[in-house]
Amino acid sequence: MLECRTCGFRFIDYLDSDWASINAIDEAAIANTVGVIKTGLESSRARIASCIDLVQSHVAHGPILDVGAGGGLFLGRISELFPGSLGIELMPVLYEICRRAGLRISREPLESAHWDGYRGAFGGVSMWDVIEHVNDPLALCKRAWELLRDGGVLIMDTPMRDGLLYGVGETTAMLSRGRYPTTLGIQYSPEPFAHKQIFRKIDMHRMLSTAGFTSVSITEKKELSFPVRFYLQALFKSRILARVLEPAVATLLWLAMFKNKMIVVAVK
Numbered sequence: 080m081l082e083c084r085t086c087g088f089r090f091i092d093y094l095d096s097d098w099a100s101i102n103a104i105d106e107a108a109i110a111n112t113v114g115v116i117k118t119g120l121e122s123s124r125a126r127i128a129s130c131i132d133l134v135q136s137h138v139a140h141g142p143i144l145d146v147g148a149g150g151g152l153f154l155g156r157i158s159e160l161f162p163g164s165l166g167i168e169l170m171p172v173l174y175e176i177c178r179r180a181g182l183r184i185s186r187e188p189l190e191s192a193h194w195d196g197y198r199g200a201f202g203g204v205s206m207w208d209v210i211e212h213v214n215d216p217l218a219l220c221k222r223a224w225e226l227l228r229d230g231g232v233l234i235m236d237t238p239m240r241d242g243l244l245y246g247v248g249e250t251t252a253m254l255s256r257g258r259y260p261t262t263l264g265i266q267y268s269p270e271p272f273a274h275k276q277i278f279r280k281i282d283m284h285r286m287l288s289t290a291g292f293t294s295v296s297i298t299e300k301k302e303l304s305f306p307v308r309f310y311l312q313a314l315f316k317s318r319i320l321a322r323v324l325e326p327a328v329a330t331l332l333w334l335a336m337f338k339n340k341m342i343v344v345a346v347k
Contacts, residue, residue, distance in 0.1 A: 080267055086282070086285065087279075087282075088276070088278075088279075088282050089240070089276065089277065090275055090276035091267050091268075091269060091275050091276070093269035093270075093273075093275060094214045094275075095214055095271050095272060096271070104171060104172065104175050105172070108172050109172055109175055109176060112150075112172045112173065112176065113150070113176060116149070116150035116152075116176070126302065126304075127152055127153050127156065130153055130205070130207055130236075131153065131156055131157060131160070133234055133342065133344075134157060134160075134161075134203055134205060134234060135160065137203070137232045137234060137344050138161070138202050138203035138231075138232050138234070139202065139230075140161075140202040141160075141161025141162065141163060141164055141201075141202050141203065142161050142162065142163035142164040142165065142200070142201055142202065143157050143158075143161045143164040143201065143202065143203045143204070143205060144164070144165060144166070144167070144197075144201045144203070144204045144205070144223075144226060145157065145164065145165070145166040145167070145204075145205045145206075145207075146166070146167050146189055146204060146205065146206045146209055146219070146223070147167065147168065147169075147206055147207065147208070147209035147212070148166030148167060148168040148173070148177055148182070148184060149168065149173055149207075150173060150176055150177070151166065151168075151173075151176060151177035151180050151182045151184070153205070153207065154166040154177065154182050154184070155180065155182055157205070158182065158183070161202070161203075163183075164183070165182075165183035165184065165185065166182060166183065166184045166185070167184070167185050167186075167187065167188070167189060168184055168185075168186065169186060169188060169272075170272060171186070174186050189219055189222045189223070189226075190215075190218055190219065190222055194222070194226060197226050198225050198226060199225075199226070199227070199228045199229075200226060200228070201226050201227055201228065201231060202227070202228060202231050202232070203227070203231060203232050203233075203234060204223040204226060204227060204231070204232075204233045204234070205233075205234050205235065206219075206223075206233070206234075206235035206237075207235065207236055208236060208237065208238075208304050209235065209237075210235055210237050210278070211237050211238055211274045211275065211276055211277055211278070212272050212273065212274060212275060213275070214275065216276065216286060217286050217289060217290060220233070220286060220287055220290035220292075220345075221290045221291065223290075224290050224291045224292060224347055227347045228347070229347060230346065230347065231346075231347045232344060232345065232346050232347070233287075233292065233343070233344075233345040233346075233347075234342075234343065234344055234345075235342075235343045236300075236302075236340055236341065236342050236343070237277075237278060237283075237340065237341060237343070238266065238274070238277050238278075238304075238339060238340055239277070239278065239279070239280070239299065239338065239339055239340050239341045240277045240278055240279045240282070241279050241280055241299075241341075242299070242337065242338055242339040242340070243335075243337035243338070243339065244262045244337065244339045245262065245263065245266060245277065245339070247261060247262050247263075248260055248261050248262035248263025248264065248265075248266065249263055251263070252264075261314065262314075264314070265310060265313045265314060278341070280297050280341060283295070283297060283341065283343055284297070287343070287345045291347070292345040292346060292347060293346060293347065294345065294346040295343065295344070295345045295346075296343075296344045296345075297341050297342065297343050297344075298341070298342045299338035299340070299341055299342075300338055300339075300340050300341075300342060301335075301337055301338050301339055301340070302339070302340050303332070303339075304340075307325050307328055307329040307332065308321045308322065308325045311324055311325060311328060
């Protein structure tokens, strides 16, 4: 993990390859991924509903461009409310799942020339748990600004470096001299589509202002993007231990007063 000496922004030096150029689709992988989606990132109906409420609260007119559409649950619902909406998904299996569901979906990265003809075409751009995964977050935000019409809104959520969970990991890593990074260890990963950077609120404000947005508001929330078992398995490397600990840890997290994610609304 690297840290900018000037601004304190933290990131890892791993970059994804061009996954959008991969054409092979494994039917077994598609079937398996559908199951993972239903029990993973898109398993919380309340979470999807809150994302839709956010867009409806801040975006007056569509269409919406959903960057990192995943399994397409949000994209499908928002397309009903804002006709003409479309999504981007670079991971081949997830793209194919969206395509087969009849969604308007593209495998072209937001930075590609494909989107040049869409400048000023969207009333809103959404990125749910996306900005922490990309190679160049500033370039992505600049491109989102270009594709929004005047008054258009970029809405996203992302893990927050200012939060308690990140702080716990920093403390355990420091005290153990890196042997036990705990919650910090699952924040970054040199794997395709994994976390490359985690933002503080000041980092996010600085980046979006540089990208051209005139108004940026950030609120905090407590939300786990995946079920508790996912994090326990990543932390302890044991499915059995994760299942044993899940009920108690889930209860503690539900009771705990902390915020671990930020909701960002930026207006062009």
